[in-house]
Amino acid sequence: MDSTKTKKISFNKQxxxxxAAIIALAIFNLIVDPSFFxxxxxxxxxxxxxxxGYLITILDYGSExxxxxxxxxxxTAASGGQDISVGATIAIAGxxxxxxxxxxxxxxxxxxxxxxxxxxxxxxxxxxxxxxxxILVAYFKIQPMVATxxxxxxxxxxxxxxNNNELPIISEPSFGYFGxxxxxxxxxxxxxxxxICVIVIMLVLKFTTLGLYTQAVGINGSSSRLNGINPQFIxxxxxxxxxxxxxxxxxxxxxxxxxxxxxxxxxxxEMDAILAVALGxxxxxxxxxxxxxxxxxxxxxxxxxxxxxxxxxxxEALSAYKAVVVIVxxxxxxxxxxxxxxxxWGKLTVKQAVKEVA
Amino acid sequence: MNExxxxxxxxxxxxxxxxxxxxxxxxxxxxxxFFLMYLGAIVFQGQGFLKPQTFFNILNANAALxxxxxxxxxxxICGGIDxxxxxxxALVSMSCAVYLDFHGGSIIGAIAIxxxxxxxxxxxxxxxxxxxxIQPFIVTLAGMFFARGMTTIVHTAPFNVExxxxxxxxxxxVIVPGFGSYNKLGNYVNAYVEIGVIVAILVxxxxxxxxxxxxxxxxxxxxxxxxxxxxMLGINVRRTRFLSHLICGxxxxxxxxxxxxxxxxxxxxxxxxxxxxxxxxxxxxxxxLTGGVGNIIGxxxxxLSLSTIQNIVSSAGLDxxxxxxxxxxxxxxxxxxxxxxxxxxxxxxxxx
Numbered sequence: 001m002d003s004t005k006t007k008k009i010s011f012n013k014q015x016x017x018x019x020a021a022i023i024a025l026a027i028f029n030l031i032v033d034p035s036f037f038x039x040x041x042x043x044x045x046x047x048x049x050x051x052x053g054y055l056i057t058i059l060d061y062g063s064e065x066x067x068x069x070x071x072x073x074x075x076t077a078a079s080g081g082q083d084i085s086v087g088a089t090i091a092i093a094g095x096x097x098x099x100x101x102x103x104x105x106x107x108x109x110x111x112x113x114x115x116x117x118x119x120x121x122x123x124x125x126x127x128x129x130x131x132x133x134x135i136l137v138a139y140f141k142i143q144p145m146v147a148t149x150x151x152x153x154x155x156x157x158x159x160x161x162x163n164n165n166e167l168p169i170i171s172e173p174s175f176g177y178f179g180x181x182x183x184x185x186x187x188x189x190x191x192x193x194x195x196i197c198v199i200v201i202m203l204v205l206k207f208t209t210l211g212l213y214t215q216a217v218g219i220n221g222s223s224s225r226l227n228g229i230n231p232q233f234i235x236x237x238x239x240x241x242x243x244x245x246x247x248x249x250x251x252x253x254x255x256x257x258x259x260x261x262x263x264x265x266x267x268x269x270e271m272d273a274i275l276a277v278a279l280g281x282x283x284x285x286x287x288x289x290x291x292x293x294x295x296x297x298x299x300x301x302x303x304x305x306x307x308x309x310x311x312x313x314x315x316e317a318l319s320a321y322k323a324v325v326v327i328v329x330x331x332x333x334x335x336x337x338x339x340x341x342x343x344x345w346g347k348l349t350v351k352q353a354v355k356e357v358a
Numbered sequence: 359m360n361e362x363x364x365x366x367x368x369x370x371x372x373x374x375x376x377x378x379x380x381x382x383x384x385x386x387x388x389x390x391x392f393f394l395m396y397l398g399a400i401v402f403q404g405q406g407f408l409k410p411q412t413f414f415n416i417l418n419a420n421a422a423l424x425x426x427x428x429x430x431x432x433x434x435i436c437g438g439i440d441x442x443x444x445x446x447x448a449l450v451s452m453s454c455a456v457y458l459d460f461h462g463g464s465i466i467g468a469i470a471i472x473x474x475x476x477x478x479x480x481x482x483x484x485x486x487x488x489x490x491x492i493q494p495f496i497v498t499l500a501g502m503f504f505a506r507g508m509t510t511i512v513h514t515a516p517f518n519v520e521x522x523x524x525x526x527x528x529x530x531x532v533i534v535p536g537f538g539s540y541n542k543l544g545n546y547v548n549a550y551v552e553i554g555v556i557v558a559i560l561v562x563x564x565x566x567x568x569x570x571x572x573x574x575x576x577x578x579x580x581x582x583x584x585x586x587x588x589x590m591l592g593i594n595v596r597r598t599r600f601l602s603h604l605i606c607g608x609x610x611x612x613x614x615x616x617x618x619x620x621x622x623x624x625x626x627x628x629x630x631x632x633x634x635x636x637x638x639x640x641x642x643x644x645x646x647l648t649g650g651v652g653n654i655i656g657x658x659x660x661x662l663s664l665s666t667i668q669n670i671v672s673s674a675g676l677d678x679x680x681x682x683x684x685x686x687x688x689x690x691x692x693x694x695x696x697x698x699x700x701x702x703x704x705x706x707x708x709x710x
Contacts, residue, residue, distance in 0.1 A: 017433065027688075081495070082495075084499070085579070088695060092530050100646070101389065123645065129479070136691075136694070136695075138578060140694070140698040140699075141698060142694055142698060142700075143647055143648075145439075145493075145692070146637070146647050147496045147694070148635065149634060150687045150690050150694075151687070152634070153638075153683055153686055153687045153690070154632065154683045154684045154686070154687030154688075155680075156680070156683065157683035157684050157687075158684065161684070205652070206668070264403065268503065271499065271503055274496070274499070284493060284494065284496055293463045314510055314511075314514070315606070316506075316510035316626060317507045317508075317510045317511045318509065319503035319504070319506055319507040320504050320506070320507020320508050320510075320511060321507065322503060322507075323502075323503040323504035323507065324500075324501040326496070326499075326500040327497070327500045327501075327504075330486075330492050330496055330497070330500070331486065331492070334490045334491060334492055335489065336489075336490050336491060
């Protein structure tokens with residue numbers, strides 16, 4: 001009875017931040033332009049019924065971010081740092097998928113390999129790159145952000161190198177299903193993919209010790225080692241899981257365009273993914289985490305991005321606004337400011353109590 | 359700890375290893391690597407690298423990188439990191455370009471803008487890191503995105519600056535006496551450097567002195583090495599951290615102006631990846647990411663090593679854009695692993 005009660009309270013507290021952010025954004029949009037919430041059923045160029053509207057855009061484009069947020073939350077929790085190479089590794093994974101599908105010809109008429117094979121190869125490659133980061137972080141004890149800086153610098157170059165710097169284009173329509181719509185289903189496929197990932201990770205967290213071990217390592221590595229957990233392996237494992245998430249996000253990204261642009265694909269997505277974790281109320285210095293809050297956080301980020309786009313903010317200038325949001329959020333979540341705020345709150349309530357007494 | 363009882367090679371090794379400070383050990387590695395690399399370039403890439411001007415061109419092209427790397431080394435010695443420098447450089451060059459061309463500004467005003475932007479970034483980031491205890495990486499990541507975004511808000515399209523006073527300043531060449539070479543026509547051509555290089559070298563010397571012989575410099579090392587014991591020694595840890603970020607911000611502003619003097623244009627894509635090159639140079643130069651270890655001279659050689667390897671890559675005919683990224687990343691990786699291995703080995707030797 002008691003344990004369920006405390007569980008419920010912590011659950012509410014963590015989810016409060018993203019939900020409050022969603023409500024704030026929704027109210028803002030409602031005031032500026034209520035047509036933001038309109039969803040219309042139309043048909044796309046292929047003649048399939050599709051839902052369109054800003055809310056659908058959020059669900060659609062927030063999916064990659066939600067998938068990345070899953071991996072990023074685990075990495076953050078275990079190692080107390082973030083992986084800044086996810087954008088670059090998405091480029092690598094996407095490049096691998098296209099390379100396998102196209103073979104040596106960059107404009108194939110038919111696919112050279114089944115999509116599932118290409119995806120599996122991409123998974124393996126992305127997990128290898130994740131493992132590279134993991135080894136540097138876990139076994140060489142390099143700060144995560146600096147270790148992943150290596151791939152951040154080289155990743156896009158490697159992606160271009162995989163395809164000999166060509167831009168393969170896939171004309172096969174079935175490849176576009178993953179980032180678009182499956183005929184007959186009006187909801188964008190990325191949303192379903194994201195939901196599958198969410199369900200899988202929820203089941204994993206519920207039925208395995210991964211979540212518990214990750215948090216234990218993040219809170220105190222040496223005491224978790226004394227309790228028989230191998231902290232280095234757990235850190236390594238979280239980076240490999242992030243690699244898997246990156247491969248899924250990469251599939252969606254290249255499927256959207258059926259091609260790839262090495263320097264633009266998934267640009268600045270590492271910022272959004274870190275932001276999603278922070279918005280979920282998870283400590284960026286590691287330790288306890290709440291997966292649901294992170295995933296909600298990812299959709300909040302997309303909500304914010306879509307809102308900014310709708311207000312005709314230049315896509316290059318977008319990062320300036322987001323940076324301000326990050327700073328405000330991070331400042332509000334620091335212990336110093338929290339203490340000050342709670343003191344302020346305490347003073348206010350005391351004053352009120354005094355008034356009531358008087 | 360108990361070194362007296364040991365005999366043979368192990369003890370000598372321990373003594374030598376133990377006495378050489380981390381800073382000197384890593385500095386030696388860097389300088390040796392640089393000279394080996396440059397020698398290799400002369401041997402394998404032909405005579406181009408023998409000309410003094412080739413060497414001075416490396417300096418000309420990397421004056422801004424040297425200044426930002428010095429700033430980064432200082433932050434890293436103090437145990438922090440700053441990845442906003444590239445964005446600040448881009449923002450400074452764009453703001454100065456707009457000021458000079460669209461508002462008819464003067465050189466002095468442009469320099470003031472450059473340093474002003476640097477100070478603002480330094481103060482805000484320093485405050486957030488030092489006094490609110492936010493992870494420096496998050497703060498400066500946001501700073502980087504903010505600077506990049508602001509650059510496009512200031513002006514979107516890239517353009518060349520045509521302000522007369524500025525063009526004159528940009529084209530000023532300082533002759534280096536005693537160095538020169540004969541060109542294809544047989545005329546003797548003096549080697550030259552740009553003004554930026556002189557600024558960069560002054561910055562290197564100044565901060566070498568500050569780090570070595572001033573209270574601020576020593577407290578930077580102390581805080582980076584162990585903030586807890588620095589606090590017990592009576593060092594104001596927060597203020598030192600704040601100052602490290604402030605110095606880095608100001609240096610990024612100066613570097614922005616030097617970069618602007620080198621390229622003479624404003625563009626949102628300027629200095630992209632410069633923060634990574636600066637971090638890589640500092641690491642190659644023997645600055646430890648964990649803080650407390652580092653040397654400005656090492657950083658200087660780190661920049662030279664990095665740009666020499668880039669020159670080697672491009673003169674070897676591998677001029678596709680991706681090779682530079684991959685070589686830098688590979689060097690970074692190797693040096694990170696060397697650091698990690700060297701330090702852990704040393705720790706083991708000392709605690710045997």
